[in-house]
Amino acid sequence: MSRILARDLEVVLDGRTVLAGVGLVVSRGDWLAVIGANGAGKSTLLKALAGVLPCSGEVLVDDVPVRRLKPRERARLIAYAPQSPALPADMTVFDYALLGRTPYIPYLGREGRADREVTASVLERLDLEPFASRRLGRLSGGERQRVVLARALVQQAPVLLLDEPTTALDLGHQQQVLELVDRLRLADGLTVVTTLHDLSVAGQYADTMTLVSRGRVAASGAPADVLTEKLIDEHFGARVRIETGPGGRPGVHLERPDDTEPPASGP
Amino acid sequence: MTGSSRLRPGALALALGALLASMVAGLLAGAADIAPGGVVLQLLDWLPLVSADSGLAPVERNLLLELRLPRVLLGALVGGLLAVAGAAYQGVFRNPLADPYLLGAAAGAGLTTTAAIVFLKGNGEALVIPVAAFTGAVGGVLLAYALGNVAGRGGGTATLVLAGVAVSSFLTAVQTFVQQLGVDELERIYAWILGDVGGGWGQITLAAPYAAVSVGVLLLHGRLLDVLSVGDDEAASLGLRAARVRLAVLLAASLATAAAVAVSGLIGFVGIVVPHVVRRLAGGSYRIVLPLSLLGGAAFLVLADVLARTVLAPAELPIGVVTAFVGAPFFVAVLRMTRQAGA
Numbered sequence: 001m002s003r004i005l006a007r008d009l010e011v012v013l014d015g016r017t018v019l020a021g022v023g024l025v026v027s028r029g030d031w032l033a034v035i036g037a038n039g040a041g042k043s044t045l046l047k048a049l050a051g052v053l054p055c056s057g058e059v060l061v062d063d064v065p066v067r068r069l070k071p072r073e074r075a076r077l078i079a080y081a082p083q084s085p086a087l088p089a090d091m092t093v094f095d096y097a098l099l100g101r102t103p104y105i106p107y108l109g110r111e112g113r114a115d116r117e118v119t120a121s122v123l124e125r126l127d128l129e130p131f132a133s134r135r136l137g138r139l140s141g142g143e144r145q146r147v148v149l150a151r152a153l154v155q156q157a158p159v160l161l162l163d164e165p166t167t168a169l170d171l172g173h174q175q176q177v178l179e180l181v182d183r184l185r186l187a188d189g190l191t192v193v194t195t196l197h198d199l200s201v202a203g204q205y206a207d208t209m210t211l212v213s214r215g216r217v218a219a220s221g222a223p224a225d226v227l228t229e230k231l232i233d234e235h236f237g238a239r240v241r242i243e244t245g246p247g248g249r250p251g252v253h254l255e256r257p258d259d260t261e262p263p264a265s266g267p
Numbered sequence: 268m269t270g271s272s273r274l275r276p277g278a279l280a281l282a283l284g285a286l287l288a289s290m291v292a293g294l295l296a297g298a299a300d301i302a303p304g305g306v307v308l309q310l311l312d313w314l315p316l317v318s319a320d321s322g323l324a325p326v327e328r329n330l331l332l333e334l335r336l337p338r339v340l341l342g343a344l345v346g347g348l349l350a351v352a353g354a355a356y357q358g359v360f361r362n363p364l365a366d367p368y369l370l371g372a373a374a375g376a377g378l379t380t381t382a383a384i385v386f387l388k389g390n391g392e393a394l395v396i397p398v399a400a401f402t403g404a405v406g407g408v409l410l411a412y413a414l415g416n417v418a419g420r421g422g423g424t425a426t427l428v429l430a431g432v433a434v435s436s437f438l439t440a441v442q443t444f445v446q447q448l449g450v451d452e453l454e455r456i457y458a459w460i461l462g463d464v465g466g467g468w469g470q471i472t473l474a475a476p477y478a479a480v481s482v483g484v485l486l487l488h489g490r491l492l493d494v495l496s497v498g499d500d501e502a503a504s505l506g507l508r509a510a511r512v513r514l515a516v517l518l519a520a521s522l523a524t525a526a527a528v529a530v531s532g533l534i535g536f537v538g539i540v541v542p543h544v545v546r547r548l549a550g551g552s553y554r555i556v557l558p559l560s561l562l563g564g565a566a567f568l569v570l571a572d573v574l575a576r577t578v579l580a581p582a583e584l585p586i587g588v589v590t591a592f593v594g595a596p597f598f599v600a601v602l603r604m605t606r607q608a609g610a
Contacts, residue, residue, distance in 0.1 A: 039428070050504050051503070052500045052503040053500075069505065070506075071503065073506070074594075075504060075505050078504070079504070080501070080504035081501075082498075085498070085501060089550060090552070091493070091551050091552065092550075092552075095552055096497075099494055099505060100587065103506035108487045108491075110490060111490075135551070
């Protein structure tokens with residue numbers, strides 16, 4: 001039973017083919033991590049799935065062809081948070097999270113009590129209640145990421161697409177955010193697709209992985225099948241050592257090439 | 268739960284109070300010396316169900332009714348339109364420096380209005396000028412926007428403004444050319460360009476329907492402008508057709524600008540000063556910024572007109588000079604703030 005099925009996605013931007021023949025499958029309630037080198041097309045893939053980018057191919061969510069849905073219907077099915085979301089500095093946390101109700105409010109209508117209640121309960125769940133009336137410009141990096149997540153959850157969509165949810169966060173906050181996503185996923189049965197540039201992190205959280213390289217899918221499957229020394233060398237140009245950690249999840253360790261001497265101390 | 272920024276009754280009452288106060292000040296100020304007490308009593312007398320003896324001479328009453336009152340009302344109307352249009356442009360372009368004047372909307376409307384005055388020579392102007400002004404306003408904005416996009420793809424806030432300035436200069440040059448074609452109408456055109464809100468009841472009734480439509484549409488779009496403020500991709504992922512909202516707001520804001528320009532000439536900076544003050548004081552949501560800008564802009568321009576009439580009395584300053592005097596330094600301050608915010 002697949003919740004998300006994408007076939008033959010192709011995206012052309014400014015005459016350049018950014019994605020070609022990309023497909024993926026995610027089962028209901030799973031977490032798929034999209035990995036790949038810089039510029040490989042990870043973010044583009046997420047945008048194509050979210051339907052915010054013109055693309056050819058097919059995206060099905062629960063067998064419903066997403067691209068034939070009206071934007072509002074699609075937004076009730078798929079929530080998307082970009083890598084660096086625009087956070088209007090003057091907007092309050094509550095108002096920002098409330099934007100997630102947009103697909104439920106008529107075009108020129110206004111939100112009702114139910115919309116406000118959903119928003120309030122999500123803020124409470126993410127421990128953001130004390131921040132409700134704070135302006136976005138006055139939040140720390142970790143708080144911002146939680147607020148963006150809150151907005152996506154307020155959308156109450158069964159599919160959550162997160163583009164690099166941990167960018168610019170320190171290790172502790174990365175862990176907090178990803179644990180939070182995992183908790184919400186298990187509690188609400190969400191299907192999660194994230195791009196993650198940190199392979200060790202991706203290996204720890206994802207159920208399945210898709211490796212994108214030069215706009216195509218280079219490998220996909222369980223983390224242990226995708227995070228191999230050979231594939232990482234080939235597609236990232238990086239030398240790593242893979243160690244299987246507790247729970248059978250692969251840990252990725254960067255290794256310096258043998259022939260590299262430590263830099264000389266002077267000319 | 269708190270945290271939602273709704274338009275609070277207190278803020279609304281405050282803005283309404285400021286507008287009323289400025290209008291009373293506008294009715295009291297002027298070249299002719301009318302007793303303030305008499306003016307207040309006369310106003311009360313005009314209210315339905317109230318009767319008061321103002322002790323004003325018929326000439327004074329007439330002056331109040333035919334000169335000062337329409338002047339104050341037209342000032343309020345034009346100020347409100349320019350401020351709400353400025354706030355709307357800022358939302359559409361997600362650019363705190365957007366303004367009917369800096370975007371080329373006013374210059375566009377100025378050009379087409381001048382053309383209408385020159386070529387119609389007074390025939391059917393009342394019907395044609397609003398339409399001409401609207402076409403010019405929309406054309407000016409689109410030209411500035413297109414040029415800004417070509418000049419700097421995804422360029423910062425300043426690119427659009429620079430493009431707007433270039434478009435404005437160009438359109439103003441064309442306007443000058445057109446006005447010289449119609450030497451007979453030169454005096455009227457000059458008086459109109461300098462900007463003034465002394466057009467009387469006729470101008471108010473001319474602008475009122477366009478004002479009502481544009482303001483109504485804009486106020487309905489407050490929530491959607493909030494959604495747009497997170498960017499097009501996210502607005503799309505929230506199920507909103509950003510282009511449709513943009514177009515509706517752009518047309519309504521240009522209609523508001525056109526209505527203001529058609530009846531008052533060129534008065535700058537209202538659209539940038541007022542929304543910024545409102546944002547600072549009351550919050551950033553467009554559901555607050557739009558209605559309060561409307562009221563604040565009205566109060567601001569009425570006061571500016573009081574200054575214009577009194578500073579060099581009995582001579583009058585063009586009202587655009589007053590608003591530029593306040594607005595230009597303000598613009599620099601806003602530019603500085605947005606630069607510091609890294610926008």
